Amino acid sequence: MQHFLLECPHYDRKQFTHLTRALKRKAESIPHLLSAPDALKHLTRYIEATKRFHAPKGTPSTHTTGPTRRQPAHAQATPNRAPANPQI
Secondary structure (H helix, E strand, O other): HHHHHHOOHHHHHHHHHHHHHHHHHHHOOOHHHHHOHHHHHHHHHHHHHHHOOOOOOOOOOOOOOOOOOOOOHHHHHOOOOOOOOOOO
């Protein structure tokens, strides 16, 4: 994590643009980057700019378009079963 956030020369320009320019010396503090609300905004922009955590092309997205609602276990559908001794 330290390498990606602070040291990686591949992302040096993006580190400067999204972290150092905005946060100055605080951009060198991982605890600050991961906990301060003002830093989280810039950290998120940096991560998005690097595209380091994007899925490879052709990979199906696991993102849903909206919230899903789980039903309680007792409300979930069960397969219809025929009675053991049907009364005809």
